[in-house]
Amino acid sequence: MTTVYDDPGDQVSDVPVRRIKFTINGVKKIAEVEPRLLLSHLIRRGIGLTGTHMGCDTTNCGACTVLVDGQAVKSCTMLAVQADGREISTVEGLATASELHPLQEGFREEHGLQCGFCTPGMMMAAKALLDRNPDPTEEEVRWALSGNLCRCTGYQNIVKSVLWAAEKLRSQSHG
Amino acid sequence: MFPSRFRYEAPQSLTEAIRLLREGGDEAKVLAGGQSLVPLMKLRFASPELLVDINNLPGLGYHRADPDGTLRIGALCRHVDLERSDLLRSTQPTMAAAAPLIADPIVRNRGTLVGSLCHADPQGDWASVVLALGGSVVAQGPGGRRIIRVADFVTGPFQNVLEPDEIAVEAVIPPPQGARAGGYLKLERRVGDFATVGVAVAVETSGETVIRAGIALTGVGGSTIEAAAAAGALVGQPLTARAIEQAAELAAAVARPKTDHRGSAEYKRHMVRTFVVRLLSRADPAAERAA
Numbered sequence: 001m002t003t004v005y006d007d008p009g010d011q012v013s014d015v016p017v018r019r020i021k022f023t024i025n026g027v028k029k030i031a032e033v034e035p036r037l038l039l040s041h042l043i044r045r046g047i048g049l050t051g052t053h054m055g056c057d058t059t060n061c062g063a064c065t066v067l068v069d070g071q072a073v074k075s076c077t078m079l080a081v082q083a084d085g086r087e088i089s090t091v092e093g094l095a096t097a098s099e100l101h102p103l104q105e106g107f108r109e110e111h112g113l114q115c116g117f118c119t120p121g122m123m124m125a126a127k128a129l130l131d132r133n134p135d136p137t138e139e140e141v142r143w144a145l146s147g148n149l150c151r152c153t154g155y156q157n158i159v160k161s162v163l164w165a166a167e168k169l170r171s172q173s174h175g
Numbered sequence: 176m177f178p179s180r181f182r183y184e185a186p187q188s189l190t191e192a193i194r195l196l197r198e199g200g201d202e203a204k205v206l207a208g209g210q211s212l213v214p215l216m217k218l219r220f221a222s223p224e225l226l227v228d229i230n231n232l233p234g235l236g237y238h239r240a241d242p243d244g245t246l247r248i249g250a251l252c253r254h255v256d257l258e259r260s261d262l263l264r265s266t267q268p269t270m271a272a273a274a275p276l277i278a279d280p281i282v283r284n285r286g287t288l289v290g291s292l293c294h295a296d297p298q299g300d301w302a303s304v305v306l307a308l309g310g311s312v313v314a315q316g317p318g319g320r321r322i323i324r325v326a327d328f329v330t331g332p333f334q335n336v337l338e339p340d341e342i343a344v345e346a347v348i349p350p351p352q353g354a355r356a357g358g359y360l361k362l363e364r365r366v367g368d369f370a371t372v373g374v375a376v377a378v379e380t381s382g383e384t385v386i387r388a389g390i391a392l393t394g395v396g397g398s399t400i401e402a403a404a405a406a407g408a409l410v411g412q413p414l415t416a417r418a419i420e421q422a423a424e425l426a427a428a429v430a431r432p433k434t435d436h437r438g439s440a441e442y443k444r445h446m447v448r449t450f451v452v453r454l455l456s457r458a459d460p461a462a463e464r465a466a
Binding site: 041147 | 182185209278367
């Protein structure tokens with residue numbers, strides 16, 4: 001990976017580059033990052049995983065939500081350098097080569113997306129919820145997704161999708 | 176968007192963090208949850224030359240009660256920790272009501288209460304809550320620790336009294352003298368928006384008599400507003416309908432709302448009155464028995 005930095009043009013401030021190690025979707029990585037690089041940029045441009053979307057870029061919309069050590073985080077609001085030693089999961093980590101994740105199936109079954117822009121963030125926020133609470137009520141789903149904006153669906157089908165996935169995951173764990 | 180260039184340090188000890196801050200002087204900033212600071216840096220409203228990330232400092236993620244009931248909240252205690260806290264649910268009604276209303280659930284995973292106090296946004300919810308509870312901030316610098324009442328801690332919008340080489344390491348809520356009641360109500364257009372109006376109420380009662388009261392207002396002035404006269408009027412009597420009405424009037428009178436896209440000044444002032452009535456009516460020990 002080649003990284004090109006702007007030359008600050010003075011002798012005093014050398015570009016401060018730091019080496020970080022982290023895991024993304026189970027794969028170990030090493031990156032050299034400028035501290036001001038945001039986690040969202042590291043994921044999209046550095047690693048090329050463009051499933052994580054940038055919506056508002058102002059900590060409002062939740063489209064860039066990823067999991068950091070299992071917790072939902074808005075990746076536009078965390079520095080990449082802070083991912084040092086952490087485990088990151090993005091939407092690309094949900095499916096296996098042969099099978100969709102129940103959340104993805106749920107969004108398909110219940111028509112949980114229209115334009116699809118918010119979907120990766122919705123799924124990652126929902127995953128954090130279901131990891132912690134496998135049997136949420138509809139209200140709990142709504143609160144858990146209240147940091148993620150959707151301009152198309154009116155949320156009804158997103159909530160249904162998550163409840164569908166919760167049920168599937170529960171039946172899988174019982175089976 | 177991305178921030179302007181800065182030097183980044185992530186010290187492993189508080190001593191080291193304070194040394195770095197001393198080195199950076201006015202150009203250094205502490206990074207805790209980063210849910211306000213990082214957006215500000217991206218918008219270039221803040222351009223610190225040195226960022227001291229305290230997330231690797233050990234032992235600051237706590238919130239716990241001393242044997243006497245004093246609540247202590249460490250600098251790395253996240254909003255989500257407080258939202259899920261049984262300790263808060265059983266002993267701190269005002270804080271327990273506020274925790275799920277801070278920003279949105281994803282922001283609550285990272286943001287911290289102490290950071291919110293330091294950020295001193297006039298629309299920050301925790302400042303009102305901690306003010307109503309008579310809380311303080313513990314600051315640690317090269318010369319040791321000092322305790323600053325939140326009422327004295329914030330000097331203006333986005334300004335606090337911390338020295339450049341001091342770190343706010345803890346927020347402290349004093350123990351109650353009586354039975355604690357209260358809550359926090361926030362009017363917002365949608366989850367995650369700043370409060371159109373927020374009201375924090377904390378009362379302590381002995382029998383039916385109020386022995387301590389705190390009321391503070393969010394989003395209805397250039398800073399968090401302590402409605403001291405309203406709170407003072409409650410002390411020494413039961414929470415009668417008349418006492419509640421009087422406190423609500425006094426609280427609405429000290430609000431300094433401005434008309435904006437969130438609502439008219441008149442509407443916001445009216446909501447202050449309504450919220451004070453609602454919160455105090457629920458706090459009444461007599462009402463609780465009846466229910």
